[in-house]
Amino acid sequence: MSDRYLIPSATHRVTDTIKKSQFITTLAHTPDIESAREFVASIKEEFPDATHNCWAFAAGPPGDTAAVGMSDDGEPHGTAGKPMLTTLLHSSVGEVSAVVTRYFGGTKLGTGGLVRAYSGMVNLGLESLPTKEKVDTTTITATIPYPAVTLFKRMLPEFEAEVEEERFTDEAAFVLVIPNEHLASFTDKLAELTDGVGRVEI
Known part of the structure; x- marks a missing residue:
């Protein structure tokens, strides 16, 4: 299971007009139930x-039903919230909420x-929602001997590790943000690079 998925x-x-009713859809990134309710x-x-x-939210990875909610807001039962939620759950986007606002135009839709x-x-x-990739990361401190610094910095892009801070005392220490999926292999490579002297602290 990858830690990566698309989020708004x-x-x-x-907006669109359907049989004289105006419909306005607003979508937003809501990583948890609380933010989804605030958005609604x-x-x-x-x-x-x-x-x-009417609204629906799926505040987890795409297709995950652990943190979902919906409301027909006065429309006939099952005609708004449920189809909205089903559409969200079948999309490739996670942590998303949708509110569809309707101004009734006089023609019933059935x-x-x-x-x-x-x-x-x-x-x-x-279809037109701007998205970005969500990557679950961990912040770590890697402490290494000075002779290994150049090679260490060269290996960072391979693990998509970003340097947040550098500290130089009797050893070199780097605070890094690294995708969770690379953490184990990064730790192994660091041990190999420093003959077991390098340390990783979460």
Whole structure:
């Protein structure tokens, strides 16, 4: 299981008119349930006069149902929140919330039409959603003897390790941020490079 997946890199909005009703979809990065609920509340505050502010969130890796929520917000049961959540869970994006705001235009869509409208609006937003890769990382301190510094710095890109801080005393110490998936192999390579003298502390 990779620690990497796509997450929204910015709050994103799309609009469409379906049978005279205006639909506004807003998507945002919400890494946990609390931030998802705050985001939903902020959209309701922005559109207090809307007929409905239906929402769904999946606050975990793509397809993960451990931290999900949804609401039809007054639409017939199962016609908005559930299709929105299903669309989010089948996308390749994680840690995402969607609110679909509806201003009723006078023409009823029927239950099938509502399901298509709400899932379609989330899909429309996802198609143009700006994303970035989320990588789970760990901060470590690598302490090495001075003769190994040049080779040590050369090996960092191989493990996607970024230097946060350098400290030079009787030994050289580097505070690094490194993807979790590279941590074990990095530690092995450091031991090999320094004949077992180098140390890694998490």
